[in-house]
Amino acid sequence: MFRKILIANRGEIALRIQRACRELGIATVAVHSTADATAMHVRLADESVCIGPPAAKDSYLNVAAILSAASITGADAVHPGYGFLSENAGFADMVEAHGMTFIGPTAAHISMMGDKITAKAAMASLGVPLVPGSDGAVPDLETARAVAEAIMYPVLIKAAAGGGGRGMRVARSPADLEEAFTGARNEARSAFGNDSVYIEKYLDKPRHIELQILADSFGNVVHFGERDCSLQRRHQKVLEEAGSPAISPEQRDALGATATAALRQLGYRNAGTLEFLYQDGQFAFIEMNTRLQVEHPITEMVCDVDLVREQIRVAAGAELGYTQEDVTFSGHAIECRINAEDPVTFMPTPGRVTEYHAPGGLGVRIDSALYAGYFVPPHYDSMVAKLIVHAPTRAAAIARMRRALDEFAVEGIKTTIPLHRRIMDAPAFQAGDYTIHWLEGFVGT
Numbered sequence: 018m019f020r021k022i023l024i025a026n027r028g029e030i031a032l033r034i035q036r037a038c039r040e041l042g043i044a045t046v047a048v049h050s051t052a053d054a055t056a057m058h059v060r061l062a063d064e065s066v067c068i069g070p071p072a073a074k075d076s077y078l079n080v081a082a083i084l085s086a087a088s089i090t091g092a093d094a095v096h097p098g099y100g101f102l103s104e105n106a107g108f109a110d111m112v113e114a115h116g117m118t119f120i121g122p123t124a125a126h127i128s129m130m131g132d133k134i135t136a137k138a139a140m141a142s143l144g145v146p147l148v149p150g151s152d153g154a155v156p157d158l159e160t161a162r163a164v165a166e167a168i169m170y171p172v173l174i175k176a177a178a179g180g181g182g183r184g185m186r187v188a189r190s191p192a193d194l195e196e197a198f199t200g201a202r203n204e205a206r207s208a209f210g211n212d213s214v215y216i217e218k219y220l221d222k223p224r225h226i227e228l229q230i231l232a233d234s235f236g237n238v239v240h241f242g243e244r245d246c247s248l249q250r251r252h253q254k255v256l257e258e259a260g261s262p263a264i265s266p267e268q269r270d271a272l273g274a275t276a277t278a279a280l281r282q283l284g285y286r287n288a289g290t291l292e293f294l295y296q297d298g299q300f301a302f303i304e305m306n307t308r309l310q311v312e313h314p315i316t317e318m319v320c321d322v323d324l325v326r327e328q329i330r331v332a333a334g335a336e337l338g339y340t341q342e343d344v345t346f347s348g349h350a351i352e353c354r355i356n357a358e359d360p361v362t363f364m365p366t367p368g369r370v371t372e373y374h375a376p377g378g379l380g381v382r383i384d385s386a387l388y389a390g391y392f393v394p395p396h397y398d399s400m401v402a403k404l405i406v407h408a409p410t411r412a413a414a415i416a417r418m419r420r421a422l423d424e425f426a427v428e429g430i431k432t433t434i435p436l437h438r439r440i441m442d443a444p445a446f447q448a449g450d451y452t453i454h455w456l457e458g459f460v461g462t
């Protein structure tokens with residue numbers, strides 16, 4: 018097992034990883050920007066190293082500074098968390114080249130999944146269903162026309178290097194195609210430095226459902242069921258549920274069997290998430306995330322598993338030690354992402370937190386690095402807390418979330434707590450009757 022892990026992240030996820038390390042008896046090294054000198058992840062770590070000025074590109078994305086911090090503190094592994102360098106194959110390579118373990122998949126698997134075209138080709142060859150679309154990259158408008166005619170409009174042009182909705186354009190009819198194709202291509206070139214694009218049939222009312230998997234280095238792969246992440250605004254998830262209100266246990270088992278078989282064939286290891294669109298009773302793979310995700314706690318609650326502990330164990334060369342039959346699902350979990358934002362305009366609201374009181378009681382979990390007196394810096398993501406509830410049924414989880422939101426006190430800055438209260442009270446949410454478009458209609462954007 019590792020003796021010391023450097024955590025290349027900040028905020029709640031740095032704390033989350035520290036907690037797993039502490040329970041495993043592993044020492045922790047925090048890294049921080051000058052803006053985060055008094056942050057909770059620095060205060061609670063065994064050691065800390067300042068790695069640069071506030072801007073993420075100079076600190077949390079500063080590979081040389083992070084590797085130096087790992088070397089001088091004698092860390093034997095690096096956990097990247099989510100965001101920042103977590104899906105940077107070059108960083109994973111560099112960590113390993115410096116004689117340390119990157120807690121995640123191989124650089125080759127990160128690269129394969131980072132390019133959506135190679136990710137889809139790999140999954141298709143292993144029997145995972147896809148949205149109908151082009152066979153790989155679409156080099157020119159003429160090819161785009163032929164593909165669109167074959168799969169029928171509406172179609173979506175997507176960037177191979179995409180994610181977060183950038184470099185994506187809908188063409189509803191042949192008249193839209195040229196502008197969508199050149200628009201997607203130009204946006205992909207400027208956003209990612211890679212103008213490779215592909216085409217899919219546009220699904221108009223899907224749910225966004227993802228499957229959590231975990232693999233060791235011995236070919237053991239298990240899944241921990243699905244999360245429904247359909248409640249999003251401008252490609253930012255707002256609330257997630259495990260399981261999905263739209264999926265039966267039989268559908269979960271079938272999808273899980275297909276996905277785990279595919280990842281076993283690929284020789285994938287560590288944690289990963291397969292993203293699907295679900296519409297008209299069909300799943301279609303769209304992307305894979307090769308890291309721990311923000312919403313992993315809801316899976317932990319329904320499966321009673323510590324996913325970060327498992328990531329560390331398998332990275333250290335341990336076997337999973339259990340099989341799919343040992344994974345059980347109990348009750349329902351919901352996560353509300355609490356952002357330092359105006360709940361109506363969604364403008365970020367950095368500033369001083371003057372009062373802080375977290376809810377508690379049965380089935381309530383808070384993952385947050387907030388404290389009374391903390392100054393929320395303006396330089397990073399606005400998510401400041403995750404409120405997670407677990408209860409025997411979905412209705413009981415909604416009731417529990419409602420009362421936990423009412424207990425939650427964050428003063429001095431505006432947060433999205435009032436938005437989550439409105440969602441809990443919405444009949445469509447209570448019925449589980451929503452797609453990826455529902456929230457944007459609900460909040461009026």
Ligand code: MV4
Pocket residue numbers: 148173180181182185217218219220221223225247249252294303304453
């Ligand atoms: C789609 C789609 C409809 N049809 N693909 C958006 C981000 C990217 N990761 C995948 N996205 C979508 N791909 C086809 N063929 C609709 C979206 C989409 C979406 C997907 C998941 C969650 C939120 C979304 C919001 C808008 C569009």
